[in-house]
Amino acid sequence: MSNSHRAVISFAIMALLLGMVGTIQSWNVSLAILNLCLISAIMSLGLNIQWGYAGLFNAGVMASTALGGLAAVLVSHSPVGKAWAAGGLDTGLAPMTLVLTVLGAWWIRRKVPEGYLRKVMFLMWLLCGYALLRYFYEQASLNIEAVDPAQTGFLGGLGLPILISWIVGGIAAAGLAWVVGRVALGLRSDYFAIATLGISEIMISILKNEDWLTRGVKNVTGLERPVPYEVDLQQSQWFMDLVIRLHSVDPNQIRQEALQEMVISASGVFVKLCYSGLFLIVLLIILGLAALALNSPWGRMMRAIRDNEVAAAAMGKDVTNRHRQVFILGSAVIGVAGAMLTTLDGQFTPGTYIPLRFTFLIWVMVIIGGSGNNLGAVLGAFITWFTWIEAEPVALWAVENLNSLLSEENPLRQHFIDVAPHLRMVIMGLILILVLRFRPEGILPERNINSK
């Protein structure tokens, strides 16, 4: 079976499964899964650029995702004027000190001749800079966080449309990747993995604790939406008419409550479809660009570097620079997906970013789908996310069957119900291990592209 046949069949099965969820559970659930599948697909495309094209083991996917989410907040939330006023002069002085400290440190490293003097100057400068920064920072953050902490307590954002944040999120993640790349690229693969994992954890603890920027664990909720609200739809006449026409019912024949129920469920479906459309557009754009890149001379060079770094270096390719490039590109794609995720949720919750869900699950997607194959990464994302979500109801169903074997007062009953959701971790691990062992190239293997 050729790759394209396999792709068509696999995606058809996915569509069928989603359709089954739609008819058995509800279309709202099915579309919610689809939307997250689409976002996950973009994340796994980003990781595939790093791992599949270039062989970089990035264990810091979560950092890009979270930064994208932060971008969504900072772009779309309306600015909190009172907080800016409360922060006052210190709000400006703190970042200025930071910039001056960094610039000064850089200058010392560049201009002062190497030796004992430079080390002392460098350290002293950094210490003084840090002390001054702490002083301004503490003043500013205390004042800002004191402004109406139950409602705001942070600086807010720019108040722009949230769709802009998708681009901003990509740029921010690319910026972070540039910094991380300076630190970690050139390390051995598993060192690189540990370093990126560590940096992503630092990133999350910053987002959790810098309340003046992100509200921390108090979360930012009620972000503006790029699509209509369900409540507005339920009120509007044209939507009512649409629902009536789609269900082909006579509005005079049907009970008012039944109609109301239809409209409510249809409004949820409509909103989710709007999101799906938006996400699909982004996914197709990125998929197209990724396919172009993979088939270009650049893609060929990346694969050459991945397959044999030494040989590629001998041919005059700058391996570290190319790695940095691909790391930044992949992270930018993941950042876009991160902003999209926050947009879909309508809220930014730093506490929910955990590596298992936001780093290693994306890894499972890429490995299952087929590393190096863009369509494979998308398919992997669909399969993995579908299993991740649907494992829970299936596990609960299995547990209920198991429980019917037990007596009523057996304490194990409740325990089984409580722990059933964790079965998905086991399933994920099992799938990853089995695929890695018996089909290491993934469901859709990388194509061999022969250069003419």
Next chain:
Amino acid sequence: MDFLNAIVLISNYVLIPSLVYGSQLALGALGVTIVFGIMRFANFAHGEMMSFATVCTIFITWWFQSLGLTAGIIPTALLALPFGILITSLLVWGTERSIFSYYRQRKSKPVIFVIASVGVMFMLNGIVRLFIGTDEIIFMDGLKFIIKAGEFKKWSGLKEGLSLKQTQVLTVLLAIIAVAWVFWFLQKTKMGKAMRAFSDNEDLALLSGINPEKVVQATWFISAVLITLAGVLYGLDKSYKPLVYFHLLLPIFAAAIVGGIGQPIGAILGGYIVAFSEVTATYAFKKFLRYLGPEGWSPDSLVQFLSTEYKFAVSFLILVLVLLIRPTGLFKGRVL
């Protein structure tokens, strides 16, 4: 100037806690580093394996307690520890046989091993929660304090109290014994020498008739012992919580890398460095400085380098700094 009070204060809040935490990290890092030395990959499932070992020990402890079998003032978990080690060895051996040995025979790249260990991490993460749920569990029994803060104050007449928990003493003692055993094993026994030879140069070791399967088995067994010890001691000292054990993975990796991964002495030193920096960087030195300064003087701020929420971030910060400045770690080389 009140020198004694300052010393007692700093021992109580910085020195003793970081010594204990450092011992726990050192045991973990030693396990990571020994596996790395022989198998050449960073085992991402290490934290979850610790979690699994602790859960096994907890279940056996409960069983012993229900039988009325306790050890007096010493925690019952210590009686359960050998059984925990046994079960963990079986688990680790099982993963080796079913997963890792396949890739070793095919001489796969280290990164493939790492991905496989991520798979193991997922599975263990789920299995542990299937059995014990996600709640916090305290399984420490027996005598809690060896020195109580109040009694110490009365006895010494100082303003500051010093408390010493039994688990803290146990941790340090058992860590010393375990580390001594590992070093004795590596230096004196035939198998230990074989392991070191294998770690130094695999081909040469094979040529001289060392059985790689035996070496790998011994490695996993030692790591299982260290995994169980580290997990149980941490759980006894603080408490058992599945999520915390996942997060322990990073300080442990940091410790192993800081010391120079593959270097046992480095791992131990790295454990203490990471623990001391975590505690020191997030401790508010205000009171300490007040004791040292002139009478009636007190610093304006808390004199805290980073706020306590960043405790975990400190270890990553050290990790990043070491990777930047000295990627080989404190001790160079990849030989056990």
